[in-house]
Amino acid sequence: MIKPSQAPWLLSAPALTLYATFLIAPIASVFLISFFNFEFYGGIQVSFTLKNYIEILTDSYFYEVFARTFGVAFLVTLACVVLGTAEAYVLSRMRNPWKGLFLMVVLGPLLISVVVRTLGWALLFGSTGLISKGLQALGLAAGPVSLMYTNLGVGIALTHVMVPFMVISVWASLQKINPSTEAAALSLGASQFTVIRRVIVPQVMPGILSGAIMVFAMSASAFATPAIVGGRRLKTVATAAYDEFLNTLNWPLGSALAVLLLIATIIVLIATNRLIERRYGAVFN
């Protein structure tokens, strides 16, 4: 007879076994080889060296890569917070069927592969693309403009990929608000702007923050968009690790890059989560 205390572990045993074999072991092996040595002619050598980490932390090339990755991720997060929160608010004030329709339009792209969405931006960004032609027609640019291989282009395309997540997150918070708080503020003479700033935003702050964390972590580790729009020149941590693994075949260095990215992401996630819980846990639960 199965004891009740064993039941949950027996039920989760199949998934746990799979995780232990095919998640823990692979991640551990990445940590392990990030300490291995790599010689251009000798390949990977089993050893314990901090060489790869020292190279990443001291080389100005990698400094630039990390600065670009987190800089772009930060700006994308900022753009998503502003655009996503505003759109979620506008959506929440719509009536059906418009509400349902536009929610579908905003969330639908999440079901389309990132490669396809990024291809769309590549078509728009090229020097013969619509953006370039539009700017020239408006007299804002003298000659053809290309946003391909620029940080701005990567940022715009990434914002497009990430902003639906922000909308969902804020949308979920907005659903919990009592609409009469807004009506009360308006009837007491507050302007629409004051209502948004003093009544709405404080109440959806947990949604904004959790959305922002998600967007930041995903932008920092994004691969397809920086690879296609950023090209070979504008490397991010993810595309640099990809290069080390599949082109240079310097797996130890690539692993060290991945480990640093993983650690940085987890620190940001945990730190901000703590902050949110301390600040809002008491109020919203």
Add this chain to the structure above:
Amino acid sequence: MYLRNGPIGLVFHTLFILFILAPLVMVCAVAFTGDGFISLPSNGLSLRWFKAILNNPRFIDAFLFSLGLGFLSASFAIVLAIPSALAIARFRFPGREALMAFFLSPLMIPHIVLGLAFLKFFTTIGVAGTYFGLVIAHIIVVIPYALRLVLSSATGLDPSLERAALSLGASPWITFRRIVLPLIMPGVVSGWVIAFITSFDELTMSIFIASPSTTTLPVRIFLHIEDTIDPLVTAVSAALIYMTIIAIFILDRLVGLEKLFVGKGRA
């Protein structure tokens, strides 16, 4: 009293929707060009590049391959997720929170890290570039999505229904199959769907572990774009967008998009 959007809100909304749709509309438009290079269709719509897909077995093969992979990994993931979700939803035991966090942890790990971790590990155990490896990796990545949705419907389950069945002499298996499973079915279906879509769209991890004989559609499209952006790859992408639009309408009818997405999001 019903609050309405002011003119500023509606202008913002229009611009936002334009921003969301612009790249997708662009792909769909360029796909109809009759020219041999990237351009908007100038003299009439042409199906030239859609026909060209049919003569390009590489894309067709990759599409069918991705369908099969998504089907297999979503099915395995849901089968593994159901008992785990029931364990977490129905029992209170030490380590419950930790177990749940562990099951959801693949969401926290960037796919680029998973990709090279799997490549390294599969090379070590000798299954690099195999179908087996790809399926395993996809199962791991999609389990959290399946688990979340099954969990959300299992949490609201009334335990007395299960006790009633057991006390009337039903075996645990019959109780599960006839009582519990039908009740959590909405979560199981939406969990399977989101798992399938996540697997079908996955690029970053797959690109590390896909071999020439196990190339998924996103990997095929990415490698093509890295090489050259031409109307052919645009037509393939446009076909994908059309298929997704149809899928979105069906899904919205079946499970409701909002439900599918609240809890999507990986971080």
